[in-house]
């Protein structure tokens with residue numbers, strides 16, 4: 001790692017709050033990690049002043065693992081032969097939501113495999129039944145890949161799928177982005193959405209007045225240039241739409257996938273990408289620390305290098321767990337981690353509004 005030249009144009013640009021170019025972002029990979037973290041934290045203060053850190057009590061319901069995409073980087077889908085094929089019944093979904101509400105939870109993420117027999121009506125029926133029973137639950141559900149899958153299966157334009165899901169009761173969608181680089185997508189998930197389709201979903205959400213988020217799954221053999229290319233797709237779509245409430249980087253967990261020979265990304269890789277993302281994505285307010293894949297202790301460090309949110313407690317997440325990751329958490333633990341980092345925990349809702357502050 002190089003000593004940072006504090007007289008350089010790039011250093012001044014960052015500390016003056018300017019927009020950096022992709023080439024400049026690339027240069028940051030060679031910065032000393034502490035200097036980079038300090039710059040990430042400074043930009044966090046510009047985007048999100050104060051010392052509060054949000055978290056949400058939510059539950060992911062992975063309603064089926066039957067998936068016709070069978071991506072190489074996924075250990076969750078049934079054809080990976082680690083989890084028996086399953087489909088959750090509506091009664092099971094109701095029970096899971098009741099448990100969430102009893103724990104003070106406010107948000108459900110419905111996410112599943114790309115089931116070959118599911119059509120628009122399957123999703124509409126699921127959402128309508130949930131909202132009828134639990135009108136107060138916020139549904140942050142269905143990834144861009146699921147929306148494109150529904151569009152293909154039912155021969156309905158993406159815009160109309162989004163419209164129909166919204167009127168059934170979906171409140172917002174997670175922008176599960178993987179890596180928005182065609183070379184990598186062709187290698188690890190050729191049957192999933194293309195980069196252009198991801199953009200198309202984001203534009204459809206914007207036209208239908210719906211919010212989303214963006215993620216990044218890295219460590220799949222991409223170059224640093226490709227990492228920045230991913231961030232550029234996200235920054236551009238945010239300039240165009242303004243619908244991305246948060247950005248969440250995750251490192252890829254190769255164990256148990258068809259890519260298990262890939263060396264896992266390290267803690268330094270994670271902190272670098274987090275801080276660079278905070279600096280480069282000058283138009284996104286919330287950057288979440290990924291405790292699920294990085295562990296609670298590294299996520300805590302991320303709060304000092306650009307992150308301002310711990311995301312959800314994710315009751316019952318199955319997709320990442322399928323790779324053998326065992327990290328779990330709850331609200332008490334997140335409150336402790338945040339306070340121990342010298343910050344103020346705030347339980348928030350899905351729109352990042354405070355529900356309760358733990359001074």
Ligand code: SF4
Nearest residue numbers: 067069070071074077
């Ligand atoms: S990542 Fe998603 S689309 Fe790909 S195989 Fe897993 S469940 Fe299916």
